Amino acid sequence: MQYLKLFVSAVLTVALVIALNSKIGPLPPLGKFMNPFSGFWQNAEGESAYTDLTLPLTGLKEEVQVHFDDRLVPHIFAKNDEDLYYMQGYITARYRLWQMEIQTLNAAGRVSEIAGEKALPSDRLNRRIGMGYGAEKAEEFIRKDEHSTKLIQAYCDGVNAYISSLAPKNYPIEYKLLNYAPEEWKPIKVALLLKNMANMLSVFEYDIENHNFVTQYGMDEFRKLYPDFPEDQDPIIPKGTKWEFGEKVARDKEQGTKETIHANSEKGTTYTAAIEKPDEIEGSNNWAVAGSKTKSGKPILCNDPHLKLSLPSIWYEMHLVSPNMNVYGATLPGSPAVIIGFNDSIAWGVTNGGRDVRDWYQMKFKDATRSEYEYKGEWLKSEQRVEIFKVRGKGEVRDTVIYTKYGPVVFDHTFGEAESNKNLSMSWVAHLPSNEFKTFYQLNSGKNYDDYLNALKTYNCPAQNFVFASRSGDVAIKEQGLFPIRNKTAEQGKYLSDGSTGVDDWTEFIPAEHNPHHKNPERGFVSSANQHPTDETYPYYYPGVGVYETYRNRVINKLLSENNGIDADFMKQMLSNNYNLNAAEALPVLLSLLDQSGINNEEEKILEQLKNWNYYNNAREVAPVYYEIWWNELRKMLWDEMSNPKVPMKQPSFYVTVKFLLRDSTSVFYDNLSTPEKETRTDIVTRSFHRIKDTLAANEFTEVSEPYGVDETFTKDKVNPKDWGTYKDTKIEHLARLDAFSSLHVYNGGNRGIINATNSTHGPSWRMVVDFGDMKQYVVYPGGQSGNPGSRFYNNMVNTWAKGEFYTANYVQRADELGTHKLFTATFKPNTK
Amino acid sequence: MKNFLPAFLLILIVSYALQLFLPWWIVALVALLAGFALKQKAWAAFVAGFAAVFVLWGAYAFILSSANNHLLADKIAELMKPLTGGNRNALFIITGTLGGLVGGLGCLTGNIAAKLKG
Structure with a gap:
């Protein structure tokens, strides 16, 4: 009897321990998750997290001081660039590790490793559009540039120094909830993050949709409903601007062939698969006003990129100081350098260029093996890339993606389409080798207009309208990206192309110096709000269907034209302007x-x-x-x-x-x-x-x-319980879609098509006003500096943002200028052991 | 009952010390050994083990959460609403109870084993 009791008691104990240490269904392992020694209670951040500390770090060359201000913005003072990026990596990981990793897992199509089978369709799509393929090419290309390689490696070393210092009890809470561990950070992840951004901002092409429409309703209706240019256009480069580089329009020679393809598509088949797109452009705004229109006589620059609102926020605010730079602004967690910001000489901001940089080709394969496809009357060999998914709770799943000379066959009978003769291959500028980091490094350390122009030269994807202002008085804007030269008469890239003819190949690209740009215009300001970059006289063709916005630009340009003696307060109000x-x-x-x-x-x-x-x-x-x-x-x-x-x-x-x-x-x-x-x-x-x-x-x-x-x-x-703020019901959602970690029912105005383009899920993800008159800068974003839901800095800026208010950036030259704004200092020393 | 308090304190103190660097389930082993070493009635062993870990986990969770103004506790209570009803106090009790069950069962097992040995 006693033995039986012992047996029962022992089995119960062991079973309970195993059950509480295992992830069952959607629940975290309860014992592991809830015990206060290593579970979620350890993430309940107390004030002791904000006390001075000194830490030795392996890999650091010299001592680095990081001063955190009262919004937990780190001000990193390093004695060389490598240490600076090392610390940027370390500090970003300290506050945003889970976010940066899940975003790269998403880009790499690996979320199903964590979330299981339900994430498989989106993982498959991300692999099939060649995110990993593009990131690998970018990484390979960056390795040829010694300077970039060194600094990106330093950033990764910093991230890894932080990861390796973590015991499981210190993991961000999401790892505990989902029961997994962070992995090593590598340069490919930096590339993946930028591809993730490129993907978010490259969806504005409608080749398949346009093709479908033409097959159903014909070309006449299409022309009426989808004009390339709106009548009341107010492009980024004002109407009537003369183009200095004249009539260099390539590839008109093949227009005859192209017309035949249009005819085909009118009686052709329709396609079911297409990349999902937003209903109407969310967009972004930026503008810079020259001294001739400001109260101080010096330029003011503004920017608010509109993106999906999320917690942790897409941006992490930082101040980076080394002998080569003193730069402040919004960084992308997981990637080195400041993406949008300012230094003591220049400021810059971005809106999405939105230009069509993805083309789709219908391929003709020889047989069911799809090992050869027709191209200009010959059979070319295709390649295969086997994508392996380690799906949690299911095991390995394989997906073979066919690559043609255009790129991956994204949609076929295994994905999106039902019939085996529908094979859509995609060309995407983000698949071409590029080094976007170099651009941002040069902007971060830039001194003047020439540096800005030089920095932009090598920037490929996602195409952005880079607005610029300098302390010395210049304002400028340039749409920068790598764009294929398209046949204007044939409207190349607007419809689905026939991959067997070779007619729609990308053979040449628009030289960077021919991209639309504009410096110190007569009207005293430059601006962009995702509208057309140019009017119809621009010598290069680009498809305009559904890509460009037509409202915010006109409101912005009207306000800036009509007003003079502009100051920072006017700008702040303008960013919250709700005129529809x-x-x-x-x-x-x-x-x-x-x-x-x-x-x-x-x-x-x-x-x-x-x-x-x-x-x-x-x-x-x-x-x-x-x-x-x-x-x-x-x-x-x-x-x-x-x-x-x-x-x-x-x-x-x-x-x-x-x-x-x-x-x-x-x-x-x-x-x-x-x-x-x-x-x-x-x-x-x-x-x-x-x-x-x-x-x-x-x-x-x-x-x-x-x-x-x-x-x-x-x-x-x-509050009127049925007013616009309540109806719109803005939600800033946690990246794992957990309501408990989200900011719900945020009350504010705005909508798409309005300068304050806040709808229920998207909005200004970062607002910035840089005033070169008194060298003051104002910033805010809908989130907080800490990615930890258990920190008081998790979403502390949301209400300030919702009210349209700003924080003054503590853009100090020396650490002691922080004064009472300083929360604590972390000192990092090279580990001499 | 003379061994109740020693067992309670032993489990509480040793579990605390070991959990600082060992996995959470070490409490099962600590309770088992305490139950084996300190003879008492079976039900008393269970209660001693349960109470020790309940207090240890519940109190430590409460201390950590207080320093955080219960910011995270409220969010986790919301996250686990079916279990907590959105109330953070329920979260402290669930935390304590989970640990308590492991401690109690561990201590009971040790107690029975000791009796078998004679």
Whole structure:
């Protein structure tokens, strides 16, 4: 009997220990996770985490001091560049390790190693578009540059010094939750991170969607709904600017062949697979105003890149000082140097260029083995890349990706398409060798306009509009990226191409000095907001469908043109400007087309609010809610022809939609396919108006977070529970999509197409104003410096950001100038042992 | 009952010291040895082991969390809402109970083994 008792008791004990040490389903191993000695309680950061410390580090050449200010921004003072990047790596890993690793795992298509089978489709896509392939090429190319290699290695050494100092109890909490451990940081990961960024910002091409549309509705409708240039354009380089480099347009010789392909696509087949794209461009803004228009007589530069809002934030704020530089700004965790920022001589910022840098080719393979494909009447050998996925809880999964001379066959019968004759190969500029780090290093240490221009020369992908201002008084902007020279007459790259003809190959690239740029213009400012870089007179062709935004640029340029004596406060307010130009242009059209006969009392009030609206999407307004619902419902009914998931097509842009409603009294598109009757323009406008009250009734308005507005008097009880800020319901989501680690119900104004382009999930990921008058800089981002949800610096800046307020950057020349802003100092010494 | 308090203290102190550098499940072994060395009634052994680790884990979690103004505890309580109802106090109790069960069972096993040995 006693033996049985012993047996039962011992088995129970062992079973309990094993159960509590294992990951079961979505739960973390509970004993491992919850015990206070090594579990999550260790991540509950107390004030002792912010006390001075001295630490020896192997690999450091000289002593480095890191002063943290009261927002936990590190000010790194190093005596040489290698130590500087070593410490940048070390400190970034200290605060953002999990984030930087999961982002590279995502880029490498390895999330299923952590998250299991559910991540396999996105992992497969990331491998199939050749993220790893592109990163390998970049790494190989960077290794040829000794200087870059040395500094990137120093950064990796710093990250690894931090990782190797960690006991499991010190791991960031996400490792504990998901039960895995960080791995070594290598230069390929730096390359992967930049490819991740390139991928996020390269989705703006619609080759397959355009092809599908043309096959369904023909070229005439296509031209009407998808013009390359909008009528009211206000491009980055102002209209009418003369191009000094003249008529160097290559490749017009093959236009005849190209026209035949268009004809083919009109009767050709449609494709199901296409890379998912955002509904309408989220975008970014930047501008620089010359001294002629500022109060101080010196330039002011502003930038707010709009991205998916996430926690930990995509940016990590840093101040890097060495004998070669004194630079401050937003860094990308996992990659060395400052990406957006300023030093004592220059400032720069970026918006996405958005130019089409991905082309798709339909391939013809000889047989089912797909080992040979047709090219200019010959059979060329394809290559295979076997991708291995170590799926958690499932084991190894293999995926063979075929590579042609164009790049990977992303979509085929094993992925996205059902039929074996559909093989879509993708060419992408991010697959070409490049060294983006070099550009940022040169910008970080740059002194003047020439340095800026020189830094940009080698920058390839993702194409960015680099705005620039210098203390000496220059302002400039340049769209920089590597762009294939496209055949203008044939609109090369706008549609799906035939990979067997060789007609649409990328053979030459636009020289960097021919990329659109602009220095010290007469009007006294430069700006960009993801609009067209140029007007139609630019000698090189680029497809313009769905790629460019047409609203924010016009608002920005109007404000900057009309105002003089501009100061930093004006700029700060401008970054939070909520004027909705789309509504201002669309609403009068909608109202004029509305049939008001069947409108009830509730709708009378809605109509009244809309008629009296000043077109500002401020948080406290209700009219923007009505407009947003009306506009979305209208587009849904009007463009229902383009919502078939089996035949992906691009919805015409907001801009085109307004023009279409205004001018086209009849069209096949007014008919709603899901109803038996044939709708007219009035039917669509009126029916979508009636949807406002139903949608409102069905919407769950959630209580917003504190605080509620710019002024202190606006307290919670004054919030209209059905206003725009509440309806929009901005969410800053944790990267593992855990609500408990996210900032929910953030109350603020704005929307896409508005300077303050904050919608429910995207928005200004970093706001910066650099004033060369008094050398003061103002920054803010929707997050916090620490990636640890258990730190008081995890999301402490969210409310400041939501209110449109800023922090003054502690851009000090010497550490003692930090004064009372200093939180603590960490001193790192070379390990002499 | 004369061995109850010694067993409780022994498990609490030794578990604390060893967990600073050994994995969490070492508490099972510590409780087992204490249960083996200090003779008492079986139920008392279980309670001593349970109470020692419950107090150790619960109190240490509370101390760490207090220094953090319970910022993280509130988030984890939210994350594990089905278990905690979103209440952080439940989290301290769950933490203590998990450790307590391991300590209690370990101590009981040691106790039974000691009795077999005579």
